[in-house]
Amino acid sequence: xxxxxxxxxxxxSAPDASAPGPPPRIRPPHATRVEVPSAFGRxxxxxxxxxxxxxGLPSVSxxxxxxxxxxxxxxxxxxxxxxxxxxxxxxxxxxxxxCQAGLIxxxxxxxxxxxxxxxxxxxxxxxxxxxLLLVGKATAYLIGAAAMAAAAIGAGLAAAWAILAGWGATAxxxxxxxxxxxxxxxxxxxxxxxxxxxxLLRSLIAPLVGMSSLVFVVSPLLTGIGQYGHxxxxxxxxxxxxxxxxxxxxxxxxxLVLAGWIAxxxxxxxxxxxxxxx
Amino acid sequence: MSPAGPGGRxxxxxxxxxxxxxxxxxxxxxxxxxxxxxxxxPSSWIAVGVAAVGSLGITLLNSSTxxxxxxxxxxxxxxxxxxAEAVFSxxxxxxxxxxxxxxxxxxxxxxxxSTGAGAGRQIAATLTTAPNRLAVLGAKVLATVLSVVGMAVxxxxxxxxxxxxxxxxxxxxxxxxxxxxxxxxxxxxxxxTALMALAVTAVTRSGIVPLIVFIVNSSLVSVxxxxxxxxxxxxxxxxxxxxxxxxxxxxxxxxxxxxxLTGGLVMAAWTLTLLAASAAVLTCRDA
Numbered sequence: 361x362x363x364x365x366x367x368x369x370x371x372x373s374a375p376d377a378s379a380p381g382p383p384p385r386i387r388p389p390h391a392t393r394v395e396v397p398s399a400f401g402r403x404x405x406x407x408x409x410x411x412x413x414x415x416g417l418p419s420v421s422x423x424x425x426x427x428x429x430x431x432x433x434x435x436x437x438x439x440x441x442x443x444x445x446x447x448x449x450x451x452x453x454x455x456x457x458x459c460q461a462g463l464i465x466x467x468x469x470x471x472x473x474x475x476x477x478x479x480x481x482x483x484x485x486x487x488x489x490x491x492l493l494l495v496g497k498a499t500a501y502l503i504g505a506a507a508m509a510a511a512a513i514g515a516g517l518a519a520a521w522a523i524l525a526g527w528g529a530t531a532x533x534x535x536x537x538x539x540x541x542x543x544x545x546x547x548x549x550x551x552x553x554x555x556x557x558x559x560l561l562r563s564l565i566a567p568l569v570g571m572s573s574l575v576f577v578v579s580p581l582l583t584g585i586g587q588y589g590h591x592x593x594x595x596x597x598x599x600x601x602x603x604x605x606x607x608x609x610x611x612x613x614x615x616l617v618l619a620g621w622i623a624x625x626x627x628x629x630x631x632x633x634x635x636x637x638x
Numbered sequence: 639m640s641p642a643g644p645g646g647r648x649x650x651x652x653x654x655x656x657x658x659x660x661x662x663x664x665x666x667x668x669x670x671x672x673x674x675x676x677x678x679x680p681s682s683w684i685a686v687g688v689a690a691v692g693s694l695g696i697t698l699l700n701s702s703t704x705x706x707x708x709x710x711x712x713x714x715x716x717x718x719x720x721x722a723e724a725v726f727s728x729x730x731x732x733x734x735x736x737x738x739x740x741x742x743x744x745x746x747x748x749x750x751x752s753t754g755a756g757a758g759r760q761i762a763a764t765l766t767t768a769p770n771r772l773a774v775l776g777a778k779v780l781a782t783v784l785s786v787v788g789m790a791v792x793x794x795x796x797x798x799x800x801x802x803x804x805x806x807x808x809x810x811x812x813x814x815x816x817x818x819x820x821x822x823x824x825x826x827x828x829x830x831t832a833l834m835a836l837a838v839t840a841v842t843r844s845g846i847v848p849l850i851v852f853i854v855n856s857s858l859v860s861v862x863x864x865x866x867x868x869x870x871x872x873x874x875x876x877x878x879x880x881x882x883x884x885x886x887x888x889x890x891x892x893x894x895x896x897x898x899l900t901g902g903l904v905m906a907a908w909t910l911t912l913l914a915a916s917a918a919v920l921t922c923r924d925a
Contacts, residue, residue: 419846426847434864441867458861461854465846477750565681565845569738572853573688577730580857581696585703 406487406496407503410470414504419469424508427462428515431455435516439523447535452513452520453543453601459512460594463505463547464571467554470501472564480638490634494559501555502548509547513540542600542611546618550575553593553622559629593621668768668777669784672743676785681742686785689735690793696728697797701804718886721801722817725794726884729824732793733831733856736786737849740832743782745845761925771921775840779833779913786832790825819898823883826902830909831856834876837912841919863892870894880905
């Protein structure tokens with residue numbers, strides 16, 4: 361069996377010329393050098409592979425378009441029922457409460473489709489380093505989610521502007537800008553939580569049903585009965601784009617609670633992903 | 639089969655009565671098969687568990703909050719003071735369970751057994767054993783109705799008993815008829831929602847889109863109720879139409895909603911339309 365030329369292992373110095381040993385092989389001119397990429401390079405490759413996978417899912421493009429359209433429709437409806445002269449940005453970001461379904465779906469799809477069949481086996485065969493895989497997957501999700509969140513909020517703003525300004529007939533009061541940024545951060549963060557839940561549960565349907573029931577059913581039911589709901593991830597995160605009520609419930613506190621949820625679930629998901637068989 | 643002849647045995651071709659009895663038996667067998675499929679899916683039992691335990695949990699939280707407010711005399715802090723309201727305001731949780739039951743009844747047929755070569759989908763086996771697609775759809779509809787009604791029979795009385803125990807007051811006789819009507823209304827609402835989810839899944843063949851759409855819209859702060867701020871026509875949307883089947887407007891959210899009978903009929907019309915569309919798609923399209 362012919363021995364293939366191998367690159368020197370990293371961390372090992374090149375053999376000394378004076379040392380005894382086999383004479384150095386002369387590399388044939390057609391042999392290509394196999395380069396071992398740096399850690400950053402490997403992460404970039406893993407991320408690129410995950411982006412290709414994410415882009416190849418029909419459900420992802422459907423989700424993206426549906427999120428944009430529903431954001432525009434909801435913000436437009438809110439603007440149409442708002443009194444004239446209302447600021448556009450705080451109105452448009454209210455549509456985020458519904459658009460988060462799209463980001464939750466994106467986060468679940470990024471992981472859940474691996475477990476819908478046995479694609480995870482192929483994935484781990486190509487990237488055996490699980491840390492690299494998880495970080496690459498999360499980075500790919502974050503890139504896709506940032507684009508989707510920006511598109512959804514942009515569509516909502518455009519619809520609100522079109523209704524409020526009568527297609528540019530009158531000037532529009534935009535209002536404060538920070539709720540827009542907060543809304544984008546909130547959307548990406550809720551999707552990241554769904555990503556973590558899907559990694560923990562290793563399934564497609566269960567995290568999708570669990571996250572959407574939590575956000576759209578349990579959370580509204582708990583608002584009517586006291587303070588229980590304030591600690592839920594969506595109600596804490598909503599402080600990022602909502603109006604503060606002048607108490608300790610500030611955007612920073614809300615962001616910290618939401619980050620705590622994500623960190624806790626991600627930690628559990630990471631432990632399961634590293635320790636268990638695929 | 640021998641034709642009847644002089645001195646031969648009489649014609650044994652089945653009579654119309656025998657044919658219809660045979661069809662009924664075949665349909666019953668199909669319904670039994672579909673019920674067995676639903677009962678062996680883990681998602682179905684999770685759905686029933688979420689509906690029953692979730693309803694019970696929210697009911698108990700509601701009850702303790704209302705009871706605390708009543709004992710402190712803060713009546714304006716709560717929207718209602720009856721045990722029945724504590725139960726029926728938790729109904730959206732059961733709607734989630736119903737949606738999951740309706741979706742997985744179809745989507746499980748189309749899930750590939752594996753992504754490797756030679757993997758098949760259950761729908762191929764189903765249509766081989768029962769080639770009549772309308773009969774398969776009908777059996778699935780009946781099996782889903784039975785499962786959702788069974789779920790309601792477990793979830794609603796449990797929550798009602800828990801709420802009455804938590805409130806600690808005797809059941810008033812005038813309350814009972816209304817409570818029974820609303821319990822039936824919840825079962826109808828859940829069933830119709832499950833059937834709509836089933837019909838949509840039969841068209842999409844994947845459970846993801848119908849799950850998201852129906853769960854988002856099963857909440858009391860749904861897109862439909864947002865649209866009712868714009869136009870009264872939104873009260874004719876499927877989820878908003880049937881809301882008075884069990885809901886009483888304690889929060890002033892849907893003061894102009896359709897009354898229970900009209901709303902239920904509108905919701906049933908939506909369901910029938912969607913089922914007809916799914917039947918058309920199922921019979922015209924390759925599996």
